[in-house]
Structures are given as C-alpha cells and as structure tokens.
Amino acid sequence: MLLLGLINLAGCNRAPQNGILATTTLAADLVRSLLPPDVPVETLMGPGVDPHTFEARSGSIRQLHTARLIVHHGLHLEGRLADLIDGMELQTPNRIHSLATPLIRDHNARLRREGEEVDPHVWFSPSLWRATVPDLAAALRRVFPEHAENIATREEQLLQSLANLDSELRATLSAIPPENRILVTSHDAFGYWAADYGFEVHAIQGISTATEVAESTLRELANLITRTKIPAGFVESSVSPRTVEKLRQLVGPDRFRIGGELYSDSLGPPGTPAGTYAGMLRHNANLMVAALGTAKHAP
Numbered sequence: 001m002l003l004l005g006l007i008n009l010a011g012c013n014r015a016p017q018n019g020i021l022a023t024t025t026l027a028a029d030l031v032r033s034l035l036p037p038d039v040p041v042e043t044l045m046g047p048g049v050d051p052h053t054f055e056a057r058s059g060s061i062r063q064l065h066t067a068r069l070i071v072h073h074g075l076h077l078e079g080r081l082a083d084l085i086d087g088m089e090l091q092t093p094n095r096i097h098s099l100a101t102p103l104i105r106d107h108n109a110r111l112r113r114e115g116e117e118v119d120p121h122v123w124f125s126p127s128l129w130r131a132t133v134p135d136l137a138a139a140l141r142r143v144f145p146e147h148a149e150n151i152a153t154r155e156e157q158l159l160q161s162l163a164n165l166d167s168e169l170r171a172t173l174s175a176i177p178p179e180n181r182i183l184v185t186s187h188d189a190f191g192y193w194a195a196d197y198g199f200e201v202h203a204i205q206g207i208s209t210a211t212e213v214a215e216s217t218l219r220e221l222a223n224l225i226t227r228t229k230i231p232a233g234f235v236e237s238s239v240s241p242r243t244v245e246k247l248r249q250l251v252g253p254d255r256f257r258i259g260g261e262l263y264s265d266s267l268g269p270p271g272t273p274a275g276t277y278a279g280m281l282r283h284n285a286n287l288m289v290a291a292l293g294t295a296k297h298a299p
C-alpha cells in the first residue's frame with residue numbers, strides 16, 4: 001500500500017501544473033487534436049480501463065485537484081467519479097469542462113435513454129462527438145489565450161476531419177448486408193453507432209458494466225442468435241470477454257464465432273492503429289465488415 005502510495009505520489013509530481021487532465025483516452029484524443037503538441041495533456045484512465053467502474057485512488061485524486069482544466073464526458077460515464085467531479089465543479093466551475101453539455105443543450109432529442117439513464121457512449125456517433133468540439137475549443141481558448149489562434153485553426157480542421165470520418169465509415173459499412181446488421185456485444189455501448197449506421201444492437205450488459213449479467217439475458221440472446229443466424233458477436237477491449245464466450249458456448253461454438261475485439265470505452269494503446277479516435281472507429285468498422293459482411297452460415 002505504501003509503495004502504491006509512493007508510486008501514485010510520483011505520478012502526481014508529473015501531473016501538469018498548467019496542463020489538462022482528460023478522464024478517458026477518448027477525451028484526451030479530442031483535447032490533443034485541439035492543442036499545440038507542447039501543451040501537456042494527461043489521461044486519468046489509460047487504454048483498456050473501464051470508465052464505468054473506475055475508482056479514483058489517492059494519486060488520481062491529486063491529479064484531479066492539480067489540473068488546470070479537467071475534461072470529462074459527463075452523462076455518468078465516469079460513474080464512480082461523478083460525485084467527486086460534481087463537487088469540484090461547485091467549488092471551481094471554470095476548472096471543469098463536461099463534453100456532454102452542448103449535447104444536452106442542443107441535441108437532447110438524439111440522446112438515447114434507458115429508463116432514467118442517458119446513454120453516455122456518444123463518441124460512437126461521429127456527428128454527436130463533433131458537436132462537442134466548439135464548446136471544448138472555447139474552454140481551451142479561455143485557459144490558453146496565448147494559443148487562441150492555433151486552437152481556432154485546429155478546431156476548423158477537426159470539425160472537417162470528423163465530418164469526413166463519418167462519410168468514410170458509412171462507405172466502409174455499406175459492405176454489410178442489411179440482414180447481417182446485428183451487433184452482439186459485451187455491453188450496450190454501440191447504440192449511437194447503430195442509430196447512425198443502421199444496426200440493431202443486442203448487448204449482454206446494459207449501458208453500464210457495473211451490473212450483474214442475468215442468466216435469462218444470456219438465454220434470450222442465445223435464442224435470438226439461433227433464430228436470426230447471426231454469424232458472429234464481439235468482445236470489447238475494456239470489458240472481460242467471459243460473458244461473450246459463455247454466450248457462444250450456449251449457442252454452440254460452431255454456429256456463432258467471436259468476430260474480434262471492438263474498442264468501446266477506451267482507445268487502443270498509443271502508437272497502435274486504434275490509438276486515435278479515427279483509428280479506433282476504423283478498426284471497429286473493419287472488424288464488423290470482416291465478421292458480418294459475408295453471407296450468413298448455413299442453417
């Protein structure tokens with residue numbers, strides 16, 4: 001414990017004195033796209049970390065307290081940090097930027113709801129993710145007025161590249177026939193993707209991974225897969241593959257295969273093809289085409 005504390009403290013010493021702390025790799029990628037490369041951007045949760053269940057230890061709490069600006073998703077994605085961040089926002093509102101604010105304000109009708117909860121996985125709609133950019137750029141200009149012009153140029157480029165990415169993904173995914181446009185995944189992260197690109201999603205867990213998996217859900221899904229002859233499902237990089245494997249055993253391993261690992265709530269490691277937002281979505285789209293783009297297996 002002591003050692004862990006020391007490591008965390010050492011981590012804190014590297015925390016930006018005048019930099020940005022993004023809660024996830026996705027938020028960090030967005031921030032980095034808007035800032036000159038010499039501005040330090042730290043990430044609270046590294047690649048592969050599940051934001052729904054992430055709990056702040058002493059080191060990450062210090063990071064949160066020392067950052068000049070914290071960029072978080074909101075919509076309860078960072079479930080166990082939400083109260084802490086809300087408390088900090090009450091004390092120092094200018095230090096907290098929620099990516100969800102412009103979505104709630106301007107795109108409320110497009111936000112998916114499951115009971116009381118709003119689906120936080122908005123990055124799976126490049127057009128919604130794009131809608132978070134102007135407010136974020138404004139917040140960054142406020143914190144770094146010396147980079148205002150640079151940020152404005154980057155904002156314009158980012159808006160264009162996200163629009164291009166949306167068209168590119170649409171073209172890639174057109175290789176999947178309509179009857180195969182069913183995604184079976186570990187948790188319900190792909191609802192916005194489904195809405196934008198014409199898929200149906202059947203997830204083992206709900207919009208948060210912080211829930212138990214019901215045996216009845218697995219049985220219902222197994223029946224659906226048998227009935228519709230969906231050839232493959234997907235595991236996710238930030239969720240244990242255990243439940244999808246269990247589902248595969250229920251259906252029969254020869255009738256349902258694992259189509260690969262989708263990046264859902266975290267980017268891939270830096271320097272890998274899925275280490276950027278665009279790379280991650282391309283990886284997912286290509287995996288879906290490879291697994292679902294062919295004709296269904298024989299009954």
Ligand SMILES: [Zn+2]
Nearest residue numbers: 189207208265
């Ligand atoms: Zn999630």
